[in-house]
Amino acid sequence: MNCTHEIVMAGFGGQGIMFAGKLVSYAGMLAGKEISWLPSYGPEMRGGTANCHVIVSDEQIGSPIITNPTALIAMNRPSLDKFEDTVVPGGLILTDSSLINRSVKRKDVVAIEIPATQHAIDLGEGKLANMVLVGRLIRETGIVSLDILKEALKKIVPARKQELLEMNIKMIELGYNG
């Protein structure tokens, strides 16, 4: 059986949802896998919830739209409310419990609630909670190795923002090891 990860990442605009998705996609590409990344777009993006669909697979990818994700990263309450029920049984739900005032209701999934924003603030940059969650995502799912994820990060952080690289890596490691 081939291995296909279908990940939905969702949150408010500005939380780095799209970037997190791109990072995992890029890492998947470096790992030699088939990948697709599909964002929500248009007015939906303006101040509302943003989400992206990331597929990492050993096989050619059919539809880039995910109906039933194998993993969900929810960075705010509306995202958890919207996508919780769509996750496949046995799938993974990762939430930022600093920002979501309820627990995951599903009992047939692996639910991990991390105070990602609080961790990120403690480490010095609250806006990088997305990286904490991505770190945990790859540990739980094994989509790519930590090393490949870091390599991907180096490639997609723009040259003028290289000073953020170290901080991003710290956050990923925190999530991965946490």
Added chain:
Amino acid sequence: MTKVFEKPKALCDVPLHYCPGCTHGIIHRLVAEAIDELDILGKTVGVASVGCSVFSYNYFECDMQQAAHGRAPAVATGIKRVHPGNVVFTYQGDGDLAAIGTAEMVHAAARGEKITVIFVNNAIYGMTGGQMAPTTLLGQVTQTSPYGRNAENQGYPIKVCEMLSTLEGSAYIARVSVDSVKNIRNAKKAIKKAFETQIEGKGFSLVEVLSTCPTNWGLSPVESLDWLRANMMPFYPLGIYKEK
């Protein structure tokens, strides 16, 4: 024998299709003379529009493109951007330029597009048979303003030179007339100046030429010239509106 009069090189040796007494022929000749005098025929590309001058691509001895109604300034923009060394002009009537093509005209001017527009204003739609134009005067009777244009119903005529001269991108804007020998000479000067403005890379240039339409005005050629002087000139004053 000394030759005292000849066809400009930039004009094709074909009969024009314009009505007797129409001033398009004179304006064509002035454009051609300017091209000859500036010695730019080999690098000039003209854009014909839709209206009476629709066939002008058959009359100028340079490369020509035929544009959709109103779109000549956009087409000219495309040509000029590909070949900045070419001299590009459009030849448009009042319906083409000031009604359906207003947006293309205004924005070409606003961009300071280095093209030259020859704008023939005869206050009526000639090709389609004498309907109201955006430049039709108040009170003027046309097929579609049979009781005379009134501001209440049909709004006011557009003064193109005044409007375009307010834009930063316009470099040379002038209104001329071809009703008399003196004015024809001035018109020629203005057209030449407009081409020079383009060649010098200063920006957008336009020459509005007050013109007659004896056929659709229902007047003889001579009466038409009188009507132009009596009615059009007071509302559309001649002069240079912008010169950078």
Added chain:
Amino acid sequence: MSEKVLMKGNEAVAEAAIQAGCRYFFGYPITPQNEIPEYMAKRMPKVNGVYLQAESEVAAINMVYGAAGAGARVMTSSSSPGISLKQEGISYLVGSDLPCVIVNMVRGGPGLGGIQPAQSDYFQAVKGGAHGDYYLVVLAPSSVQEAVDLTMEAFDIADMYRTPVIILGDGMLGQMMEPVQFHQYKGRNLPAKDWATTGTNNSRKRNIINSLFIDPQELENLNIERFNRYKQIQEKEVKFESVNCEDADVVLVAYGTTARVAKSAMSRARAEGLKVGLIRPITLWPFPVQVFQQVARTAKAFLAVEMSMGQMVEDVRLAVNGLKPVYFYGRTGGMVLTPMAIVEEIKKISGGEKND
């Protein structure tokens, strides 16, 4: 060969155009294709090209006309409502035999419609769209990589046959990112553009770019000449993909991103023991008629799936020509199809519950 990069469909199309030698882009913003003009605005100045944001789609397509007439490789892009505005210019481009590439990242309609992906501009692209007797070559990529490859080829096809070529994508293709490789653009042997208005340089007869022909006989002759070129395109440029059609009972027909969903559906159906195949037209015009004639001998039924109320299905019916029943399933307005729903439709056909 270049390394793999991760790019949005829109950006990839823009880069492909530049690599194919396109140096002129005229456009106007509209969702969901804005990354194309944005990318062009960034890249064109660096390759000595021109990016110009026009005042409207109408102006943009006419700038394309001017630039194409002047002999340049030129492109514009838009999405459904904007493409409607360009129709006048497209007809003039055809009438003047000018090559160019036009990208339509389709969104739901009619009217202002929505901004989510749709395939409801099929008729407009394939059956004309503006006035007059004509066709456009219509290419329908289903992945970002294919969008790159087809965009490059589109310029060659356009130049070869002196026709506008449409890249018909949708919001999904434009917005999604996939790994792509930019293969070295080779290009075909193309005729010189000796008809272009470059200025005579006082050394040749003047060139005229024009679509006005008052003499009906002259106009008829020109239209017949153009249709002779269309016939060559039909003979030489047809592209399609067919998968699992040899033993298939039900053959899915889908193009663009919908074909990806259909492929997923095919796999699921096969896993359940249903014999399902897929024909994916890559050129929507010329439509790959012959493969339908072949497959119709062995298949029991065809199911066209589209993000529309049913447009391409008409061409499938014409191609199958009554040999076998042709069914349709679609979603519209920006709703996308799911593999499960398609499998359900296949089962209904197999069970005799669906009307064609």
